[in-house]
Amino acid sequence: MDHALVIGGTRFIGRHLVEDLLEHDYDVTLFNRGNHDNPFADVEGVDRVQGDRTNDDDLERAAAVEPDVVFDCVAYFPRDVRRATELFDDVDAYVYISSGSAYEREDLPKLEETTPIHECTDEQAVDEDHDSYGPRKAEGDRIVFEAAEDGVNAMSVRPPIVYGPHDYTERLDYWIDRVRRFDRVVVPGDGTNVWHRVYVEDVASGMRIVAEEGEPGEAYNVGDERMVTLRGMIELIDEALASVDPEYDPGVEIVTAGPRELAAADLEMDDFILYRDPPHMLSTGKVARLGWESTPLSTAMERAVADHIESDRTGREHGPDRADEERVLGVLDTL
Structure with a gap:
């Protein structure tokens, strides 16, 4: 041993x-x-x-x-x-x-x-x-x-x-908290941003x-072998909440907002945690050749979401206040 x-x-x-x-x-x-x-x-x-x-x-x-x-x-x-x-x-x-x-x-x-x-x-x-x-x-x-x-x-x-579970940085918790509490979630850009x-x-x-x-x-x-966009991550959170939280009503609406719409609330794209420009991707082939495999994304997200629910983490300090998001949503609704 x-x-x-x-x-x-x-x-x-x-x-x-x-x-x-x-x-x-x-x-x-x-x-x-x-x-x-x-x-x-x-x-x-x-x-x-x-x-x-x-x-x-x-x-x-x-x-x-x-x-x-x-x-x-x-x-x-x-x-x-x-x-x-x-x-x-x-x-x-x-x-x-x-x-x-x-x-x-x-x-x-x-x-x-x-x-x-x-x-x-x-x-x-x-x-x-x-x-x-x-x-x-x-x-x-x-x-x-x-x-x-x-x-x-x-x-x-x-x-x-x-x-994942026990993540004291609370970066993912911000998005889980948003999806869990609100029917509509503001996402910076067009939702296609990738941060591995x-x-x-x-x-x-x-x-x-x-x-x-x-x-x-x-x-x-080392990184998720299957990467998803910021929109894809939120969709995974929505699916995971539907799986682990019996009180959750799935089907969150993802509302994308560009710099002009965000400016209505004095927000910028990178005020939202886990948004990065330019994209960030790592090749994982080298470690995979040693026999390493990554966990399926749905399983990983379900475990992360279940841990979030059991914890007192919210991550709310990592992104805009909901009042600012509502201002952005109000602008978008008039377009």
């Missing part, structure tokens, strides 16, 4: 990763600060080391458990990745969660081998601003590649927007499969 160290592991991606590892007969040690409830506190086969991954002494204590594989879920700065690849230089696999944001060029789709990734300045490497996120993740990738050249079994996984997403359980299985079957020094995209 392999022993996995999961850096992070109690909130979202890491939580699903631990569940996936347990289902595949791994022993697991969590390493985190303990700022959030530990859903595995009483689970057999799961131990925990408390500490801050940015503190070298704490990270060395985590390394002392001598894991076979390491999954790094919370490496947000290049220094984090460099120190980890130094400490875990003899493990069977070190898997770093990078991001689709690491890509610099807007290829359709973005390919691991040919689409360039961002450069990262010294200032960006330590900057906590959102604008530096992609460059920081890209620099982490380069450190992984350099470590592999030095003999470390290091690999990276690049997901786009992640959704990935179901969280598929990120977890992708990380494990990369650890087991991947090649050191390689990056692997």
Whole structure:
């Protein structure tokens, strides 16, 4: 039985990763600060080391458990990745969660081998601003590649927007909440915008499969194998609500609005979460060749919607107020 160290592991991606590892007969040690409830506190086969991954002494204590594989879920700065690849230089696999944001060029789709990734300045490497996120993740990738050249079994996984149960970002929750509460939902543009997403359980299985079957020094995209537009996502939410919520009346009306109509409420297209221009698509063929498969979209959305209903998440701060949407709808109704 392999022993996995999961850096992070109690909130979202890491939580699903631990569940996936347990289902595949791994022993697991969590390493985190303990700022959030530990859903595995009483689970057999799961131990925990408390500490801050940015503190070298704490990270060395985590390394002392001598894991076979390491999954790094919370490496947000290049220094984090460099120190980890130094400490875990003899493990069977070190898997770093990078991001689709690491890509610099807007290829359709973005390919691991040919689409360039961002450069990262010294200032960006330590900057906590959102604008530096992609460059920081890209620099982490380069450190992984350099470590592999030095003999470390290091690999990276690049997901786009992640959704599913326990998603504390509440990005998808905004749209589920809208569809569940209102008969008409405003969608920016013509509804054909594409921003690649990935179901969280598929990120977890992708990380494990990369650890087991991947090649050191390689990056692997993980994303829903079947992509849908923003309109298609809302239609999936409508279908999922009809399936899991007996009080829901299906058939939401999707009302598209361009810049001129949105301006009536002082709104812009990118005020709506999960809207992106230009489109963002990742190729997933490379990880699929390792034996990875994604969850059918209908199943993934049903699980995400069921979790939303059971939670207190609304995501309402991620998009326009309903009053502003009503102003836009009023303008559209007069056309």
